[in-house]
Amino acid sequence: MQILMSLLLVAQLLSALAMIGLVLMQHGKGADMGASFGGGASGSLFGATGSANFLSRTTAILAAVFFASTLALAYTGNPGSGGASAAGGSVLERVAPAASATADAIPGAAPAASVAPLPAAPAASK
Numbered sequence: 001m002q003i004l005m006s007l008l009l010v011a012q013l014l015s016a017l018a019m020i021g022l023v024l025m026q027h028g029k030g031a032d033m034g035a036s037f038g039g040g041a042s043g044s045l046f047g048a049t050g051s052a053n054f055l056s057r058t059t060a061i062l063a064a065v066f067f068a069s070t071l072a073l074a075y076t077g078n079p080g081s082g083g084a085s086a087a088g089g090s091v092l093e094r095v096a097p098a099a100s101a102t103a104d105a106i107p108g109a110a111p112a113a114s115v116a117p118l119p120a121a122p123a124a125s126k
Contacts (some may be wrong), residue, residue, distance in 0.1 A: 008069045011065060011069045012069040012070060015062045015063075015065040015066040015069065018062050018064060021058060021061065022055055022058055026056070059093060
């Protein structure tokens, strides 16, 4: 199971980095107007029309890989992968008893019932 999670994490990391690079390589909508006045679209790597299709399709594929690996990591990383019914309820129901147990286990902590109330503030004299 650890090997699967490592492979999913590597796939997620590589797809995220490649997607960042591809998004930075793409031209915005305002870049078309500058290209019409001699902005240098002929000097691009993929040509004047091929860059938008290639880069946008590759970005979409990498986004799908990223989301699929994220969902797979969330599913495999959950200790009760069978859903809420297999784990015995919601996340809040599983955390609440553990939080109260750790509060009682703190050494030197005063019990809640023996805490004395704070003294009242003295009255202001004129």
